Amino acid sequence: xxxxxxxxxxxxxxxxxxxxxxxxxxxxxxxxxxxxxxxxxxxxxxxxxxxxxxxxxxxxxxxxxxxxxxxxxxxxxxxxxxxxxxxxxxxxxxxxxxxxxxxxxxxxxxxxxxxxxxxxxxxxxxxxxxxxxxxxxxxxxxxxxxxxxxxxxxxxxxxxxxxxxxxxxxxxxxxxxxxxxxxxxxxxxxxxxxxxxxxxxxxxxxxxxxxxxxxxxxxxxxxxxxxxxxxxxxxxxxxxxxxxxxxxxxxxxxxxxxxxxxxxxxxxxxxxxxxxxxxxxxxxxxxxxxxxxxxxxxxxxxxxxxxxxxxxxxxxxxxxxxxxxxxxxxxxxxxxxxxxxxxxxxxxxxxxxxxxxxxxxxxxxxxxxxxxxxxxxxxxxxxxxxxxxxxxxxxxxxxxxxxxxxxxxxxxxxxxxxxxxxxxxxxxxxxxxxxxxxxxxxxxxxxxxxxxxxxxx
Amino acid sequence: xxxxxxxxxxxxxxxxxxxxxxxxxxxxxxxxxxxxxxxxxxxxxxxxxxxxxxxxxxxxxxxxxxxxxxxxxxxxxxxxxxxxxxxxxxxxxxxxxxxxxxxxxxxxxxxxxxxxxxxxxxxxxxxxxxxxxxxxxxxxxxxxxxxx
Numbered sequence: 001x002x003x004x005x006x007x008x009x010x011x012x013x014x015x016x017x018x019x020x021x022x023x024x025x026x027x028x029x030x031x032x033x034x035x036x037x038x039x040x041x042x043x044x045x046x047x048x049x050x051x052x053x054x055x056x057x058x059x060x061x062x063x064x065x066x067x068x069x070x071x072x073x074x075x076x077x078x079x080x081x082x083x084x085x086x087x088x089x090x091x092x093x094x095x096x097x098x099x100x101x102x103x104x105x106x107x108x109x110x111x112x113x114x115x116x117x118x119x120x121x122x123x124x125x126x127x128x129x130x131x132x133x134x135x136x137x138x139x140x141x142x143x144x145x146x147x148x149x150x151x152x153x154x155x156x157x158x159x160x161x162x163x164x165x166x167x168x169x170x171x172x173x174x175x176x177x178x179x180x181x182x183x184x185x186x187x188x189x190x191x192x193x194x195x196x197x198x199x200x201x202x203x204x205x206x207x208x209x210x211x212x213x214x215x216x217x218x219x220x221x222x223x224x225x226x227x228x229x230x231x232x233x234x235x236x237x238x239x240x241x242x243x244x245x246x247x248x249x250x251x252x253x254x255x256x257x258x259x260x261x262x263x264x265x266x267x268x269x270x271x272x273x274x275x276x277x278x279x280x281x282x283x284x285x286x287x288x289x290x291x292x293x294x295x296x297x298x299x300x301x302x303x304x305x306x307x308x309x310x311x312x313x314x315x316x317x318x319x320x321x322x323x324x325x326x327x328x329x330x331x332x333x334x335x336x337x338x339x340x341x342x343x344x345x346x347x348x349x350x351x352x353x354x355x356x357x358x359x360x361x362x363x364x365x366x367x368x369x370x371x372x373x374x375x376x377x378x379x380x381x382x383x384x385x386x387x388x389x390x391x392x393x394x395x396x397x398x399x400x401x402x403x404x405x406x407x408x409x410x411x412x413x414x415x416x417x418x419x420x421x422x423x424x425x426x427x428x429x430x431x432x433x434x435x436x437x438x439x440x441x442x443x444x445x446x447x448x449x450x451x452x453x454x455x456x457x
Numbered sequence: 458x459x460x461x462x463x464x465x466x467x468x469x470x471x472x473x474x475x476x477x478x479x480x481x482x483x484x485x486x487x488x489x490x491x492x493x494x495x496x497x498x499x500x501x502x503x504x505x506x507x508x509x510x511x512x513x514x515x516x517x518x519x520x521x522x523x524x525x526x527x528x529x530x531x532x533x534x535x536x537x538x539x540x541x542x543x544x545x546x547x548x549x550x551x552x553x554x555x556x557x558x559x560x561x562x563x564x565x566x567x568x569x570x571x572x573x574x575x576x577x578x579x580x581x582x583x584x585x586x587x588x589x590x591x592x593x594x595x596x597x598x599x600x601x602x603x604x605x
Contacts, residue, residue: 153499360493375464
């Protein structure tokens with residue numbers, strides 16, 4: 001079952017089966033068994049909704065501890081642009097990068113720069129693209145997993161352009177190994193992440209690409225130390241800080257940010273898994289063919305809404321938006337050289353080497369005839385259930401429970417509404433037995449029969 | 458033996474009910490996913506079913522979609538009570554549509570409905586009587602024809 005790496009674990013000591021996660025999971029990947037939450041690995045897309053929902057803090061993201069740094073001779077921090085949104089408006093990216101160096105990284109790289117380059121590459125790709133539309137951005141790994149699991153027929157719509165953090169890590173490793181005379185593996189590249197799903201992108205990239213990142217440190221973990229480190233950084237000039245921001249890349253942290261800087265008219269920005277599911281259903285029905293690109297983020301407001309961020313997501317969303325507006329007003333671009341990027345694009349440096357592969361949820365049975373039988377059984381079981389999705393059985397919906405029964409993972413008697421039925425059956429049997437002993441049971445025996453009649457009328 | 462391998466579902470559709478439009482194709486998709494049908498086939502079925510459903514919502518009073526399935530084929534039949542189609546040949550052409558401006562504003566009625574069904578079906582028969590209704594039969598093979 002551990003075919004897929006997941007960045008989420010359940011701490012069974014803390015879990016007391018309160019079902020909040022069960023109800024929050026958009027892909028119905030959680031069950032409660034023996035009072036503890038269990039994740040169905042095949043269905044989980046690592047979106048982190050359950051982490052936010054758990055009142056006990058029993059669901060944890062498996063990010064790397066800060067101590068990992070000591071394993072490398074040279075370390076580089078590559079923060080998600082969402083980190084820039086975690087601090088007050090006057091604290092600009094240059095100061096945050098300086099703060100990271102104070103924390104112990106040998107270097108800190110502005111990922112927004114590569115995001116900007118990638119935006120241009122995406123623009124190029126869309127100009128030349130002739131396949132089915134709309135294309136779907138691969139920026140959010142949860143969205144990519146959602147497609148692989150629930151919309152396998154849409155994998156060809158995912159943009160095959162390498163993710164900025166991977167591109168950056170590769171370039172840093174190559175450059176630094178030359179500069180410092182170190183081996184690639186002696187240079188540690190660490191992504192500072194707003195969500196757990198980025199962790200899988202490192203441990204088990206969706207398309208089997210090599211990642212070049214050595215670890216991911218959660219924004220929540222680094223926030224406190226970084227805040228104190230920032231106090232010891234010379235604030236420098238605000239204007240200079242502003243002039244170092246790449247307008248094409250900084251917006252990647254928020255929903256609508258990437259789109260804003262792409263020169264495309266028909267782009268949709270979608271966020272929140274349930275909204276994304278609605279949109280993908282539409283794409284599957286053949287709608288939205290006039291849309292060029294769908295940029296989808298599983299977290300509300302985009303990466304700034306990730307489950308490992310600290311600041312209120314609306315505040316951080318606003319900070320990035322204001323920053324974008326200021327840069328637009330002041331005509332500040334500070335991005336990579338366009339011609340250089342064009343050259344790199346032509347050399348296929350932005351293109352992924354592997355394709356995204358579907359990984360659909362297992363059918364009810366490998367044999368179609370058997371699967372049809374099981375599907376009918378599932379419908380029959382569902383019809384006998386109360387259809388109120390109470391969750392007491394441990395499955396999120398009655399339909400999911402019916403499926404669990406057919407798959408042999410749950411018993412019909414796990415449904416609390418089946419218990420009185422079972423009880424009646426047993427008492428009926430008991431009175432029949434008693435009846436066998438003579439006249440004592442005679443009166444009682446009529447009881448179940450009468451009840452049946454009453455029910456019918 | 459044969460009947461236990463069959464599955465059939467009937468879905469009612471109300472004309473003008475744009476809010477529920479798309480539910481039938483979604484349900485059909487869920488069923489096919491459960492059965493482990495090849496995603497490319499699911500997509501063809503989903504598109505054909507959606508277009509059929511939309512035709513009822515847009516033009517008819519009411520209609521009924523029946524999904525019948527066995528390990529070899531998927532058959533979707535639709536019968537509606539509606540105005541019928543005057544010129545079937547015309548209606549089968551891409552871009553031809555009798556949708557109202559209001560429907561077009563909502564993004565419907567691009568004149569792709571019937572051609573789209575035809576494109577995605579292995580077999581598509583259509584019958585229509587003006588003033589009464591339209592019925593059609595969509596067949597999509599799960600196993601390429603000729604193989605057993």
